[in-house]
Amino acid sequence: MEARKVYMDNNATTPLHPQVKEEMIKAMEVFGNPSSMHQFGRAARSMVIEARQSVASFIGSKPEEIVFTGSGSESSNTVLSILACPARLCDCSGLGKFSKIITTTIEHPCVLETAKCISQRDIEVKFLSVDQYGKIRMEELEEELKKGPALVSIMTANNEIGTIQDIKQIARLSHKYDSLFHTDAVQAVGKIPVDVNDLDIDLLSLSGHKVYGPKGIGALYVKKGTPFCPLIRGGHQESGRRAGTENTLGIIGFGKALQVRANEMPAEHERLLGYKKRLKDGLKNNIEDIHFNGHPQDCLANTLNVSFPGAEGESILLYLDLAGIAVSTGSACASGSLDPSHVLLSTGIPIEYAHGSIRISMGRDTTSEDIDYMIEVIPKVIQKIRKMSTVKIGGGKNE
């Protein structure tokens, strides 16, 4: 009998949707360069046009407002780097008045690290704190905005704890103070409705592999009229906003993935909310000293971040892996590092809670039986690790 496999790491990446795979296999025959005038180029170009329409319609934008990039990380790097453009040769001349970035301490490293790097180039960066659930404080944002126009970059939903920010209110506040608003919506798009017009967003990052599409493809929404500056120069592709021959196959897969998501997302959301409640109750009833991280309501339905003080997250991950269950500790990009998650520490939880946390992220393939299996296995694993550990439940050394 094949060993049981339960994939609960969909925030790290998602498997290709079968319909996406089928579309990409067909598209492999189309090898032309979308910039070429001949029939081979035209065939590729028309598929890219179709995919652009699909991505645009999924977030309520116009196709010409979508720039395909190499990843969600590249999209956000592009946005933050606009402020550091020394030349002001492109569409970014209007950016002179923005000399500051306002972001948060819980962003993905693609925003955090870029902001830190840019702060070395005479651009002021303010990292907003968050409350115990991972929400920013509007008063703190407003205080910063009052000091002058800024580029505000705040993620829609957090990849580790799932907390969803009040994006509409943040965008409104940013615009009230003449600032630009960017959101890293890599974890939100495809899980909750995101409409750039309704939310009044200027710039938004998204990624193919989080929505059952291929890896190595991302997109950036740039609202018409927003000052812009390419990160990668040297070609007319993407209307001069991102040089380099298009990743045609990736773009086609991404377009198909969002087309399929539009049909699947609403029912899936309800199903996963039900699973999450059952999983939470099942763990709470069978494990003592347990703490759930993230906002109790404003949270992605698929994401459950939980701390088991007295058990190391890495040990939990390894024991669950032996039982066929794949989860993560912190974000995938941070794995390999034993530093506690910057997101969890920002919410103010004690360090031993941060060390003993795992992220369970469900997806379209998650079944009710998977939830039963987790409720059966996780309590046994925690009990075993806590028994072996020298750390008492609730913290403190045994000796």
Ligand SMILES: Cc1ncc(COP(=O)(O)O)c(C=O)c1O
């Ligand atoms: C919130 C968030 N932003 C950005 C990224 C990076 O996306 P990509 O892997 O496409 O670079 C991730 C991936 O984990 C993410 O969770």
